[in-house]
Amino acid sequence: MAGEDDVGKKLFDSRAASLLVGELRGAFASGATRSYQWRESQLKGILRMTDDRERDIAAALRSDLGKPELESVVYEVAMLRNSCKLALKELQHWMMPEKVKTSLTTFPSSAEIVSEPLGVVLIISAWNYPYLLSLDPVVGAIAAGNAVVLKPSEIASATSALLAKLLGEYMDSSSIRVVEGAVAETTALLEQKWDKIFYTGNGRVGQIVMAAAAKHLTPVVLELGGKAPVVVDSGVNLQIACRRIIAGKWGCNNGQACVSSDYMITTKDLAPKLVDALKNELEMFYGKNPLESKDLSRIVNSNHFTRLTKLLDEDKVSNKVVYGGERDPTKLQIAPTILLDVPRDSLIMKEEIFGPLLPILTVDKLEESFAIINSGPKPLAAYIFTNDKKLKEHFVKNVSAGGLVVNDTTVHLAVHTLPFGGVGESGMGAYHGKFSFDVFSHKKAVVYRSFMGDAMIRYPPYTDGKLRLMRALLGGSILGILRAIFGRS
């Protein structure tokens, strides 16, 4: 029957979406979400929820992604917990207005910047870190005093259902709601007028989100992806470098992470040693039979499995595999795979891989890597392993990406004092830490003036004398002002 499924759930269409937004606007207008007490209680609710139900969360992640428990604990649960704790600790401080200096041109006056909630915000999250990427933005939205609708990814269906259930139990459902669903439901949501849309996902859908937002002049944050390069120089401890690269690639949802190293660039000289070091460490981590390892997430679904095997099996690339390449379609598992010297125009070098394949490009001199990186769209992250100071500075100065790490990968996500976001095609806007609070706030300028100290020169009728004085005042020089007053300029 059109519009209903077996469970008798009603179709979430445009009308339902409109009603939902209307309800939340009413809740927001009542002022319920603005108080410090409400925000604190909701953040504590998320914390309690995460503490109480950690096992359920890990189970859902295992069901959706085959995610090893440690990855769930460390990368999703713990990071979310920390995000909450930080917000709780800093909230009062973040909510305070920021006093700013005023100058002679507006004398006498005082001014401040007040952070106020935007209103009702929509958060659309991704499937690869479905718990973290759903709730981390929600933490920011709540801290900033907004009402929230969360649309988790349908591809991670167990986590989506769990989030709907848990948020219903632990949070104030007059102001925080979850809408589950796929394209139809997301489209219905995107037709509505939101005060902000926060989207994590791919560039193609990012464009759709922004185009929908444009109709209502809704500001957006787009956390997208890209091809994050890792450049490896000689003269580094290869064992440590490889471990860190592996931890940030296969140790992160088997490479299905927006900040995983997508491809590697190294010198022709170093390549053989580097490949050997990678092989060694990979074997130490995942054993001789990685398809059997319990420490690797599986590929999320058959679509992505097919996509990845297509990348591997492309003619010009299939003979470049130097390690791995095994796959098991029944388990949706692909082993850690390294490819050496793939052609630049191959599919695997054109699109974001988002999987356990690591192509390596070799160059004569490492300086050439910058041109390669800068010839493509700006990625979300870029990494370099080197002890060469000049190369480090050159990299930091000349490679543009959302974030850079020298001598490691992915750790910048964990530093809450750094903004996490993309640039160019890897996204717009940033969050984490106070940036989350700011991204869901409106920074309102507030100016205080008194009725005293009025300057008649401001008002008509305009005269040349007033012009002179005005020039002096805006020029900011006391002497100039005095001169103008006494008619000398």
Next chain:
Amino acid sequence: MATREKHLGGSRSSEGCFGFLKKEKPKCTQPLNMTWGKHPAEAYRDEIGSLVKSVNYAIGCLKGWMATKKDFKVSSSTLQAKLPLAAVLSTAEIIPEPLGLVLIISSWNFPFGLSLEPLIGALAAGNVVVLKPSELAPRCSSLLANALPAYLDSKAVKVIEGGPAFSEQLVQQKWNKILFTGSARVGRMVMAAAANHLTPVTLELGGKCPAVLDSLSSSWNREVAVQRILGAKFGACSGQACITVDYVLVETKFSSILLELMKVWIGKMFGENPRESRSMARIVNKHRFLRLKSLLEDPNVKASIVHGGSMDENSLFIEPTILLDPPLESDIMQDEIFGPLLPIITLKKIEDSINFINSRPKPLAIYVFTLNDSLWKRMVAETSSGSVTLNDAMIQYLADTLPFGGIGESGMGNYHGKFSFDTFSHNKAVVRRSFLVDFWFRFPPWNDHKLQLFRSFYAFDYLGVLLTVLGLKKFKQA
């Protein structure tokens, strides 16, 4: 940095934006006068002078703005909140970098100010800029196109002229940022076009900015309030400004006092015959003139005119006009007026202005004239707008330390001062790690022992970590 300084110019410089403003000042004032009849004082106050201030401010702050941010203002809880793995032997910094190629589309009412103010920010942030001034101010547009290149590196800044069709083509290109000043209707089109390339946008739009005038008892305060409101309406491009006072909200019992004061001060500011006054700007073109004329054609609106109302199509002049309680559904109370027509809306209680404002799209600015602290606090807390000013109007535009921008229908993003620099920069996060320390339990293969270590680490239970490592603490299920 040297290039950016050159582009900005400076107090002693004949180059850059400052050089342009200094040398071309008379040339700028003239087209403003010819197009709108803007008096040089008004032109200086609102455009040239403001720009001079902004350039000097940018030059003074540039070094600080460009610096890598290493010492973050964080509370003592930072060390706790950072994940220990990342905190050990690593540094974190934020490096501002240019976005690349930016497009600035400016508006016709303050053609120099709204072109150069963003330009200053874009250049300070190190970008390459294309500036598209409004074709509705052709003299100013042509001055910018012809004179500005002499002061700036033509490889870094291009001024191109053109009409709406041309602008439409421009926004279809791939830019690294677009800053647009104009109407909400066109703002939507700009953002939709930008979406195709995932180009971030700053949209400086408009709205109906209300002035809320409390019943003031002191005559001094009343006079100052009235002057400030009238100055911000009729004295600012004849009300053709995004932050002009669009309409006034006042208590019924105060409205007649207000009206009398306004009439007196309009007389003082513009004389008995405002058309002869050099202090009143004209309407920019016939199209806008006719639009304003049509706002008054509704008989109910016409009946509410209590002062002024006369217009001269030949000289595109409309005299300062006040209306008392025009119908709220009329166009004059639904659309942004952008002209010298000032509706006064009366309310039973001044507090009702909060609901009145909240039932309408969020404006770019709200002006509140009151000595009642609790009214003021309520206005700030319960309404939303780009900015809110106590006891004055339009002055927020001059403050370099305040973000200038809208919210909701009045825009997104902001600029002025450092906000200009930030709006045209990408704040790149950089972490540097040493090779010296690593925690073996960071890496697979996973086991309960490592899991326990992580739990302890994340709970900042360092003693627990130690005990686990020493084998003195056993793994416990969560």
